[in-house]
Amino acid sequence: MKHLYKPGQPDHPVLFMLHGTGGDEHDLLPIANHIDSDAAILSVRGDVSENGMNRFFKRLYEGVFDIDDLIMRTDNMVAFLTEAAQNHGFELKHLVAVGYSNGANLAGSLLFHHGAVLTKAVLMHPMVPRKDIILPDLTGVLVLVTAGINDPLCPKHETKLLVDMLSEAGADVTLHWFAAGHQLSAEEIDTVKKWVVEHA
Ligand code: MLT
Numbered sequence: 213m214k215h216l217y218k219p220g221q222p223d224h225p226v227l228f229m230l231h232g233t234g235g236d237e238h239d240l241l242p243i244a245n246h247i248d249s250d251a252a253i254l255s256v257r258g259d260v261s262e263n264g265m266n267r268f269f270k271r272l273y274e275g276v277f278d279i280d281d282l283i284m285r286t287d288n289m290v291a292f293l294t295e296a297a298q299n300h301g302f303e304l305k306h307l308v309a310v311g312y313s314n315g316a317n318l319a320g321s322l323l324f325h326h327g328a329v330l331t332k333a334v335l336m337h338p339m340v341p342r343k344d345i346i347l348p349d350l351t352g353v354l355v356l357v358t359a360g361i362n363d364p365l366c367p368k369h370e371t372k373l374l375v376d377m378l379s380e381a382g383a384d385v386t387l388h389w390f391a392a393g394h395q396l397s398a399e400e401i402d403t404v405k406k407w408v409v410e411h412a
Contacts, residue, residue: 216237231266290329328352340374353384
């Protein structure tokens with residue numbers, strides 16, 4: 213998987229950055245540096261191309277995911293993370309996933325299918341990866357969900373459903389709403405920074 217890795221200072225997290233549809237591994241670097249300039253950064257590029265736009269898994273059409281592909285790519289991501297941890301000398305428990313949109317959906321899918329493989333995750337404008345499974349035990353997993361009240365891609369009820377599903381599985385979930393659509397705002401990034409600094 214195409215990615216970049218920047219080593220960080222000891223006792224700082226490894227920020228695991230996952231871009232939105234059409235992005236790449238460079239997209240979220242300014243955000244990662246803003247969150248914690250001493251953190252290590254592992255930033256990945258989705259290896260699905262949808263008309264030239266990078267994604268982390270296929271979709272049938274907007275908002276409807278190809279579940280078989282989602283499962284396969286989520287499994288691949290676990291294998292990638294395990295290898296990256298060995299190659300770069302960090303522990304998975306030091307990862308803080310920070311995903312936006314399609315990247316948030318892949319990070320959510322890691323929690324849905326592999327439980328506490330991520331122990332900290334920031335999901336910015338996420339959707340529910342799938343509604344037809346019972347989630348694994350997420351006790352001890354910390355999640356920040358950020359969402360826009362006028363997001364055409366992620367309706368409010370879907371954000372609430374995601375928070376309920378993660379909470380019922382035992383995750384400790386914080387939800388922050390912003391007066392925004394699907395775009396990220398400076399206020400939102402500051403909220404993410406504060407949460408990461410407090411919890412990493
Ligand atoms: C997805 O396909 O993951 C969501 O619709 C968000 C996006 O378009 O990236």
